[in-house]
Amino acid sequence: MGSPAESYARVRGPKHFEHSVRKGIKLADYERELGADAQALRMLFPAGSARLWGSTPAAPKKSEKTTALAGRRVGDEVLFYADKKFVARARILGLFHNRALAKAIWGVDENERTWEHMMALGDVDESGVPAEPLLERLGIPVPLRSLTLLGDLASGVPGAVS
Numbered sequence: 001m002g003s004p005a006e007s008y009a010r011v012r013g014p015k016h017f018e019h020s021v022r023k024g025i026k027l028a029d030y031e032r033e034l035g036a037d038a039q040a041l042r043m044l045f046p047a048g049s050a051r052l053w054g055s056t057p058a059a060p061k062k063s064e065k066t067t068a069l070a071g072r073r074v075g076d077e078v079l080f081y082a083d084k085k086f087v088a089r090a091r092i093l094g095l096f097h098n099r100a101l102a103k104a105i106w107g108v109d110e111n112e113r114t115w116e117h118m119m120a121l122g123d124v125d126e127s128g129v130p131a132e133p134l135l136e137r138l139g140i141p142v143p144l145r146s147l148t149l150l151g152d153l154a155s156g157v158p159g160a161v162s
Contacts, residue, residue: 012109013082020105020106024045024051026049030104033100033101040094044094044120045120052121054105054117069117074092075091076091077089078092084130085131086128086131089124090125093120095120098116102115102116103116
């Protein structure tokens, strides 16, 4: 059995994915929390429904998560990981840091952190792919436990895995 944090992630991750990635959130429902990101989000999602994903802040020390948060770029591909496979992927359309919006969408974790390092996502492809062969080739331990920045095997273009 995993740690309480791992158990919490197993429960909340799928719920968050369903709510803010698969279904998307209505920007109008979060008008007050959009803050300085309102105009950019409305431009990215003119129909008013946004696909968003986030990450809690990384520990102050250097880690894979710290590197991934700093290295994400608009245009990168995000791979969603669960049950030892990539369950979905999407392209990053925008990046922003908005604690109030993240808290309104997802709440807080057991340490009172929220998923404030946010990504606006394009269309989501949910065709699952086994992750272990790719992760092993990249020297990344399986199962994946954190936001990790990967280089594209063919082109060297980075992408994030959550």
